[in-house]
Amino acid sequence: xxxxxxxxxxxxxxxxMHRLPxxxxxxxxxxxxxxxxxxxxQLKGRDIADPRVxxxxxxxxxxxxxxxxxxxxxxxxxxxxxxCGQTISQPYIAALMSQWAEVKPGDRVLEVGTGSGYQxxxxxxxTDQVFTIELLPExxxxxxxxxxxxGYNRIQVTCGDxxxxxxxxxxxxxxxxxxxxxxxxxxxxxQLAEGGRLVIPxxxxxxxxxxxxxxxxxxKLQEEAAxxxxxxPLVQPKK
Numbered sequence: 001x002x003x004x005x006x007x008x009x010x011x012x013x014x015x016x017m018h019r020l021p022x023x024x025x026x027x028x029x030x031x032x033x034x035x036x037x038x039x040x041x042q043l044k045g046r047d048i049a050d051p052r053v054x055x056x057x058x059x060x061x062x063x064x065x066x067x068x069x070x071x072x073x074x075x076x077x078x079x080x081x082x083x084c085g086q087t088i089s090q091p092y093i094a095a096l097m098s099q100w101a102e103v104k105p106g107d108r109v110l111e112v113g114t115g116s117g118y119q120x121x122x123x124x125x126x127t128d129q130v131f132t133i134e135l136l137p138e139x140x141x142x143x144x145x146x147x148x149x150x151g152y153n154r155i156q157v158t159c160g161d162x163x164x165x166x167x168x169x170x171x172x173x174x175x176x177x178x179x180x181x182x183x184x185x186x187x188x189x190x191q192l193a194e195g196g197r198l199v200i201p202x203x204x205x206x207x208x209x210x211x212x213x214x215x216x217x218x219x220k221l222q223e224e225a226a227x228x229x230x231x232x233p234l235v236q237p238k239k
Contacts, residue, residue, distance in 0.1 A: 031063055034075040038062075038091050042077050048095045056125035057095050062088075064150065065118035082116045084136050086232060089178065093211075093229065094119050097199045100213040100225060101174040103127050108169065110191070112162035113178035113234065117143035120155050123176070130155045131169050133162045135235060161237050165191045172196060179234035180209045184221065192216045201231040 039058045048054060063074035066088055070080050079087040089097075097119070103109055103126040111120050114134035120143070123130045132155060134140035140159040147155050158166065162177070163185045170191035177188070177200035184200060192198050196216050203209035211229040214221040 031061065031075075035059075035062070038075040038077075042090075042092050043095050046092060048092070048099055050099045052126055053095055053098045053122075056098065056122045057091065059125060060118065060121045061150070062091065062118060065116040065121070065146065082139070084139055086115050086136070086139060088116050088118055089231070094122055096227070097176050097178075097211070098122055098126065100199045101176055101197050103174055107173035108171070108193075110166055110169070110172045110175045110188075111178065112165070112175065112188070114140060114143045114157060115178060117147045117152075117155075117157075119176065119178055120157075121147060121150065121152055124152050124155050128154050131166050131172075132157050133160050133166060134158075135160070135162060135237065162234055163187060163236050167191060175199070177201065177234060178231070180204070180229075180231040181234040184214065189216075189221060192221075194219070201229050204233070205230060 035058050039054055043054060043057060063071040066074050066080050066082060073080060075091065077090055077092065079090050082088050101109065103123060105127055106129065107127045108129040109123050109127055109131070111123060111130065111132040114120060114132040120130055120132040134143060134157065137159050140157055144157040147157065165187040171193035172191055173193055174197045175188055175192055180201040180203060182204065183202065184198065188198060194216055198214040198221065201209045201211045209229050209231055211227045212223055213225040214223055
């Protein structure tokens with residue numbers, strides 16, 4: 001009887017091992033379907049038309065960039081908390097900022113406000129030169145580990161003051177700021193290449209914020225697009 005029990009247990013284990021790839025594939029497909037629906041309804045259904053941005057949004061596993069307990073909500077049309085008082089923007093905003101940035105292969109891109117690393121991952125699908133700054137050490141460490149685990153090894157993550165940018169890696173063809181500042185930081189304007197695009201939310205939550213795209217033309221920033229938004233504030237290190 002003991003031998004028969006061991007044999008049945010072995011058969012059950014082999015059956016489960018045989019079915020495991022199918023189970024994992026089914027789980028992956030469920031998230032793939034959620035991403036496809038997100039792209040179709042939230043992005044194509046609005047004004048996201050850049051095929052490279054749409055492909056990037058359909059590829060990056062957003063559910064792995066939010067707390068596990070919120071994974072089932074990852075593809076909803078809303079932001080989500082990621083800890084440390086920070087949020088991950090709704091998918092549409094991530095796509096819109098990427099589209100406005102007009103990132104081409106080979107562009108050097110700076111992101112200010114790494115957060116969970118999601119926006120950086122989307123940008124890494126558009127170019128192989130992505131640099132991202134996060135003020136909070138805990139979020140910076142988590143994002144760096146998460147991005148590396150997912151194979152985004154060419155994204156450079158640093159912990160520092162986003163207002164100062166990353167002068168050692170400048171100039172940048174595009175700069176995306178994922179938190180609201182009262183005005184355009186001078187350092188970011190200086191680090192933007194001629195013809196480069198700066199996408200940044202400006203203003204305070206209590207007075208209203210506007211997401212703007214600015215392009216550097218003959219050394220000056222010219223506003224090209226704007227949209228009312230709501231972001232967490234871009235803060236500086238305590239002195």
